[in-house]
């Protein structure tokens with residue numbers, strides 16, 4: 001185990017940072033994780049050469065390495081990091097620098113992801129690293145999402161170690177792993193390796209993501225994702241410009257997962273006063289989800305002052321209730337969070 005900094009934020013409402021990690025797991029783990037695997041659920045060992053191969057995501061003959069993971073399409077000089085802070089150019093390839101680097105680990109109720117209609121009452125071992133490919137001024141988890149390797153404490157875990165932890169927590173109704181807290185898909189290779197191993201162990205995979213990923217890696221990962229909560233942060237190109245992304249790739253991600261029979265999908269929108277709380281905006285967002293499937297649950301989450309909007313006011317409760325009413329005209333399940 002190693003750490004690289006000590007400025008953990010322990011005040012985040014949803015992330016248990018490294019400083020809390022051992023406390024969280026010690027409280028619920030009855031035996032050492034290395035002894036936890038059962039005959040039916042023993043993970044296979046993960047070969048180091050295999051892991052090294054999987055860190056490569058793209059190569060280019062020029063002096064620039066091109067990342068093909070998300071629509072930002074970063075072209076990087078050797079040693080340069082991408083916009084997500086989690087990937088770096090090394091020897092002509094863009095590799096996942098945050099592979100296996102864990103900043104947050106906690107056993108959460110599945111409803112906290114949030115997933116309202118997937119194994120209610122169960123728990124899920126929630127894991128996060130650092131980095132994100134969007135730059136929301138209202139980020140509710142900025143200390144890890146906006147961090148690079150030097151900004152936040154982390155420890156290394158292999159996929160096998162993570163599976164052993166999850167298996168050890170079965171007595172607490174732990175159904176599997178949730179990839180969450182920061183943007184998990186900027187660490188695509190770790191999520192993929194863990195997700196494959198989880199299925200071999202009979203565990204479920206839950207993805208909590210901003211959905212800003214290219215189609216090809218999404219299609220590779222989707223067969224291993226059993227449930228996903230995807231952020232739909234707003235419903236205009238203008239709003240997605242404010243958060244450093246584009247809406248079309250996120251819509252494509254939601255559409256693809258909604259059409260994937262093996263994946264349960266729910267959606268979250270953080271309602272930020274003065275930014276995306278216009279009721280016409282909410283109406284259009286909910287109508288678009290309904291055209292995919294009116295059974296998809298929508299979580300409207302209340303904004304609290306954070307990050308670059310630390311001096312803003314929380315979203316008024318009346319705004320949340322009005323948004324719920326508008327969205328409920330299209331969708332069967334509209335839930336309010338952080339109320």
Ligand code: SF4
Nearest residue numbers: 067070073074082084
């Ligand atoms: S995943 Fe990171 S490095 Fe790759 S294109 Fe997106 S922001 Fe750039």
